[in-house]
Amino acid sequence: MQLNDHPFFRNSDQESVMQLVDQADVDHYQDGDVIFLEGSPSDSLCLVLDGIVAFAAETPDKQRRIISTTKPGNFFGEIGIFTGAPRSLSAIAQGEVSIAKVYREDLLTFIKRTPGPIEQILGSIVNHLHQTTRHYLDDMLQQEKMSLVGTMVNSIIHDFKNPFTLIGLGAQMLQTRHSEDPKTIKICNNIAAQVDRMVEMANELSEFSRGEQKLIIDRVNLRNLIDVFKDLNEPSFAKENLTIELDVSDAEFEGEKNKLLRVLQNIVGNAVDALGETPDSNITIKAANEGDHIRIVIADNGNGIPEQIRNNFWTPFITYGKSRGTGLGSAIAKSIVEAHHGEIDFVTETGVGTTFTIRLPLVQPHAQQPS
16 A cells, blocks of 8 residues: 555645655564564554554563554554653564554644544544453453452362372272283273373363463473373274374473373364264374474364354353363463463364464473472
8 A cells, every 4th residue: 555545644635645745754564573662652653554563562471462453544653642652552563564654743734734634533542442441341351250260170179189089099999909900900090190180180270260381391202292192082092983193203302291281182172072973084193303393283174163263262261162162271272382482373274174283392491390
């Protein structure tokens, strides 16, 4: 889009527009570039010519949280121009972005000559306030939900402590009485592992509700990690309509094994649920060492993630088509990967399937080692 074609100038005379165009600067940004930071001076009105701009606030742990986005034909930064307040959010390019910056004195002179932009500026301010209020309410509701989840999980852990202990003791007694039966030994070991897994899942949910994700780092063998996951999910691997293919290298890296099993459980479990009893269903798990990181790819041939939740897939309490789903599994999985200083993303296509890719560094910085 050319600057003089921007909708901001729709009701202005061409002579004044061309004068302002000559005074403006047009800057170009690549994906992830910072246009300005939260707290910086509000010295210009920014007109979006091409690309998407995201607005982010800094969280207490120094992470950037995306609040909203804007597209070509829109503008931002108008509130600070009139109030003198610093930027309330950071602006970050998503993809290739072109921005025209109209500086404060030039803008005020332009407005005095032509009243057309005033209505647009006021409308933008009202819209900005509306979005901010909506975000604040959503954030408050999310915090209340997470607080409730934390209280509930702590209660569940307390109430289930004795049953879990009895189940574990029962498995140990059976193992002792039938120590010569390999099948019984395997079942008892699986029972004990599943009990530990349920306790760990509850603890992870409790941590997540508090905004924490504590890791106890140890050496993890990639092939062993996948083998353990396979043993814990033996019924899924034995389904007649489902083929699960493994292609896993023998590599080692730093991480917390139980939490990474939780990530695999969520992704593969969701795929198994989505495939259901569909004939010729297939899930492929590939994992290998690639330079300075581990790469795990999980692909299925299902119907793809529903379009209604794709943009908010990692957001807590987002679920679709599951009568028993909480909408927390994917959010917890992402928090575990990010706590490992890794990345997780997906590509999906309706009627074709979904592919998740996880990247984990071989070495964890400043990690807490097991005692």
